[in-house]
Amino acid sequence: MHNTTGVKPSSGSMLTDPKARALLFQVLSVCTVVGIGWYLFHNTQTNLAQRGITSGFGFLNNTAGFGILQSLIEFSPTDTYGRVFFIGLLNTLLVSVLGIFFATVIGFIIGIARLSPNWLISRLAAVYIEIFRNIPPLLQIFFWYFAVLRAMPGPRDSFALSDVFFLNIRGLYVPEPTATPAFWAFALALLLALGGAWELARRARSLKITTGQEFPVFFSSLALLVILPGLSILVFGKPFTWTLPELRGFNFVGGMVIIPELFAITLALTIYTAAFIAETVRSGIQSVSHGQTEAARSLGLRPKHMLRLVIIPQAMRVIIPPLTSQYLNLVKNSSLAAAIGYPDLVSLFAGTVLNQTGQAIETIAITMSVYLAISLTISFLMNIYNKRIALIER
Amino acid sequence: MTTHTFKPSLPPPPMSVGPAAWIRANLFSNWFNSLLTFLAIYLIWILIPPVIKWAFIDADWNGTSRDACTSGGACWVFIKVRFSQFMYGFYPEHLRWRVDLTVLLAIAGSIPLFLKAMPKKLPYGLAFGLIYPIVAWVLLFGGMFGLAEVQTSQWGGLMLTLVIATVGIGGAMPLGILLALGRRSHMPAVRVICVTFIEFWRGVPLITVLFMSSVMLPLFLPEQMSFDKLLRALIAVMLFEAAYIAEVVRGGLQAIPKGQYEAAGAMGLGYWRMMGLVILPQALKLVIPGIVNTFIALFKDTSLVIIIGLFDLFNSIHQATVDPAWLGYATEGYVFAALVFWIFCFGMSRYSMHIERKLDRGHKR
Numbered sequence: 001m002h003n004t005t006g007v008k009p010s011s012g013s014m015l016t017d018p019k020a021r022a023l024l025f026q027v028l029s030v031c032t033v034v035g036i037g038w039y040l041f042h043n044t045q046t047n048l049a050q051r052g053i054t055s056g057f058g059f060l061n062n063t064a065g066f067g068i069l070q071s072l073i074e075f076s077p078t079d080t081y082g083r084v085f086f087i088g089l090l091n092t093l094l095v096s097v098l099g100i101f102f103a104t105v106i107g108f109i110i111g112i113a114r115l116s117p118n119w120l121i122s123r124l125a126a127v128y129i130e131i132f133r134n135i136p137p138l139l140q141i142f143f144w145y146f147a148v149l150r151a152m153p154g155p156r157d158s159f160a161l162s163d164v165f166f167l168n169i170r171g172l173y174v175p176e177p178t179a180t181p182a183f184w185a186f187a188l189a190l191l192l193a194l195g196g197a198w199e200l201a202r203r204a205r206s207l208k209i210t211t212g213q214e215f216p217v218f219f220s221s222l223a224l225l226v227i228l229p230g231l232s233i234l235v236f237g238k239p240f241t242w243t244l245p246e247l248r249g250f251n252f253v254g255g256m257v258i259i260p261e262l263f264a265i266t267l268a269l270t271i272y273t274a275a276f277i278a279e280t281v282r283s284g285i286q287s288v289s290h291g292q293t294e295a296a297r298s299l300g301l302r303p304k305h306m307l308r309l310v311i312i313p314q315a316m317r318v319i320i321p322p323l324t325s326q327y328l329n330l331v332k333n334s335s336l337a338a339a340i341g342y343p344d345l346v347s348l349f350a351g352t353v354l355n356q357t358g359q360a361i362e363t364i365a366i367t368m369s370v371y372l373a374i375s376l377t378i379s380f381l382m383n384i385y386n387k388r389i390a391l392i393e394r
Numbered sequence: 395m396t397t398h399t400f401k402p403s404l405p406p407p408p409m410s411v412g413p414a415a416w417i418r419a420n421l422f423s424n425w426f427n428s429l430l431t432f433l434a435i436y437l438i439w440i441l442i443p444p445v446i447k448w449a450f451i452d453a454d455w456n457g458t459s460r461d462a463c464t465s466g467g468a469c470w471v472f473i474k475v476r477f478s479q480f481m482y483g484f485y486p487e488h489l490r491w492r493v494d495l496t497v498l499l500a501i502a503g504s505i506p507l508f509l510k511a512m513p514k515k516l517p518y519g520l521a522f523g524l525i526y527p528i529v530a531w532v533l534l535f536g537g538m539f540g541l542a543e544v545q546t547s548q549w550g551g552l553m554l555t556l557v558i559a560t561v562g563i564g565g566a567m568p569l570g571i572l573l574a575l576g577r578r579s580h581m582p583a584v585r586v587i588c589v590t591f592i593e594f595w596r597g598v599p600l601i602t603v604l605f606m607s608s609v610m611l612p613l614f615l616p617e618q619m620s621f622d623k624l625l626r627a628l629i630a631v632m633l634f635e636a637a638y639i640a641e642v643v644r645g646g647l648q649a650i651p652k653g654q655y656e657a658a659g660a661m662g663l664g665y666w667r668m669m670g671l672v673i674l675p676q677a678l679k680l681v682i683p684g685i686v687n688t689f690i691a692l693f694k695d696t697s698l699v700i701i702i703g704l705f706d707l708f709n710s711i712h713q714a715t716v717d718p719a720w721l722g723y724a725t726e727g728y729v730f731a732a733l734v735f736w737i738f739c740f741g742m743s744r745y746s747m748h749i750e751r752k753l754d755r756g757h758k759r
Binding site: 022025026027029030033040043044046047048050116117118119120121124130131134135136137138139140142143146147151332333335336338339346350354360361364367368371372375376 | 420421423427430431434435437438580581582583584587593594596597598599600601602605606609610612613614615616617690694695697698700701708712715724725728731732735736739740743
């Protein structure tokens with residue numbers, strides 16, 4: 001800064017110097033936060049000592065001693081609380097993955113239907129969206145669980161779909177695949193076909209860039225994907241045998257059962273989240289300005305290419321960030337499973353384990369950090385993706 | 395000189411105007427569209443008539459017990475008999491006028507805020523926001539001015555849902571605004587504290603926060619300090635919502651052009667006056683739709699207090715459906731609950747869209 005008079009400007013008091021003030025303010029706020037933290041910590045220590053609770057994570061190695069309704073990995077009541085944690089985590093992830101898959105499929109269909117030129121279809125989609133996104137997800141879960149699935153008939157009068165699927169009060173019975181020795185050959189063939197298709201797409205792209213020639217990637221990949229696994233079935237035999245559920249006495253034997261808790265929560269979260277995804281998809285597609293469509297048409301692109309090269313890439317740029325936050329919401333909403341007793345992370349670990357061991361702080365902290373880790377990972381990946389696809393402007 | 399008379403314009407081709415043309419253009423423009431139309435009509439045909447038959451034609455409306463439900467449709471008697479419990483919970487019957495009065499005061503007090511011609515909206519709004527909670531507390535809880543005390547454990551139904559949602563959002567607003575300002579601050583320590591706080595609460599599900607408030611809060615506080623269940627839930631909801639409000643407000647702060655900050659600085663305003671007089675009034679107006687949307691999300695999320703055993707609207711209805719006297723009428727109960735939630739949420743989302751359109755006009759050049 002120029003100082004023409006050569007007189008040193010008066011420094012004033014420390015309090016009017018912005019830098020000193022900022023420093024003071026920061027020191028004060030850090031002290032407040034640390035102070036509150038220490039106060040809570042101190043209280044907790046005294047309270048724990050008074051109640052005779054020993055803190056620490058040693059309890060994870062103790063025997064759990066209770067059964068679990070559904071577990072994806074082997075579990076017996078003699079296993080440890082640590083294993084209970086993993087079972088809860090896996091069950092949470094199972095609901096999340098199923099929910100995300102179905103909600104994406106239904107959400108995209110409804111979002112596109114909402115923009116359909118067919119008046120009836122677009123109204124129907126709007127009605128679906130407005131009904132389901134304005135009803136609390138917990139209420140929807142309870143409705144499907146208590147009013148629908150718990151009101152199903154017993155195994156003897158179950159609803160049957162061509163004697164393959166059965167729905168009754170104990171859940172949905174579906175055929176169970178068992179891998180035969182030929183399974184590995186089949187899996188290898190499938191992998192080879194996928195790899196081949198990928199390589200084909202890469203070659204076709206470079207061919208197009210260097211010579212401008214088109215190569216029918218879609219049909220040749222499809223042929224690859226049908227022929228290779230088909231050959232493996234012909235040579236080595238079927239990769240799976242299916243065991244059908246069968247009514248014996250009072251219950252079904254064979255097949256897999258999807259317990260009503262899992263069914264209800266997946267159904268409710270799918271329907272609920274799909275309504276939000278549909279809105280995201282609609283606004284994403286609408287955000288591509290009409291000029292883009294017109295420009296693409298005037299370049300002579302066919303409708304197929306117009307969608308694939310112009311509309312979808314631009315719409316996806318708008319759709320993906322809110323879509324990820326919908327996925328995150330679904331993962332967080334999967335914790336509502338606790339309310340109907342589906343053994344997810346919250347109900348197993350922050351519920352049953354907490355009640356049995358009394359280790360409130362540890363169990364809640366572990367549960368929260370799992371959700372936090374999932375959220376932060378996804379938003380971290382999202383940021384990277386956003387940076388990659390962001391428009392690079394002048 | 396010959397005069398030239400124009401021939402009268404021909405009517406448009408008959409197939410391009412009128413309902414027939416509309417149907418053709420919108421429902422049967424090509425074979426695929428026609429197929430979709432028939433599919434949609436079929437869908438409506440299998441869904442709507444049974445629902446109308448169940449809910450209206452075969453429904454029972456009059457009576458006082460389940461014996462009145464004989465016609466095989468919906469048993470609305472159940473809702474009728476339990477209606478006051480769904481609205482007020484266990485609030486003593488002869489004191490329910492106090493709840494009604496609180497709601498009336500809220501409506502009457504907020505009408506001026508929606509009037510266009512109302513002068514001095516901001517001071518009025520602030521005064522209302524400061525005075526009304528005190529009045530509402532005195533009316534609902536009582537224990538002074540000769541009003542009998544009603545413990546919060548007796549609160550319930552729609553009233554409790556509204557209390558949790560409004561107190562949650564109202565309490566979260568000031569904290570949320572501070573957090574948003576902190577997140578945009580130039581001081582690294584303040585920024586880190588605010589970002590950590592916001593990301594923590596946004597990363598965990600509300601259900602774990604409620605669990606935490608019910609089992610961990612008593613451990614965090616000194617022995618002699620004990621909160622009742624409702625207050626604990628309210629604290630949890632407020633902290634949780636503050637993080638969401640902060641992100642909404644941050645969006646508004648980012649939308650204010652840099653020139654506004656610079657102009658305020660050039661006027662010689664300090665930080666707080668710059669924010670309070672120039673930036674926040676503009677930013678908060680921009681984010682009203684976002685705040686309404688957060689409120690809708692919170693309103694739906696209040697149903698989670700069932701986990702910690704509070705009797706909000708949803709839990710009251712759920713408890714009534716498992717009551718042996720009315721077993722088997724769960725569907726009616728959930729449909730009624732869904733209807734109440736839907737009316738509130740849909741109404742608010744329409745309002746938020748209306749505001750969005752109104753604000754949009756002012757900002758488009």
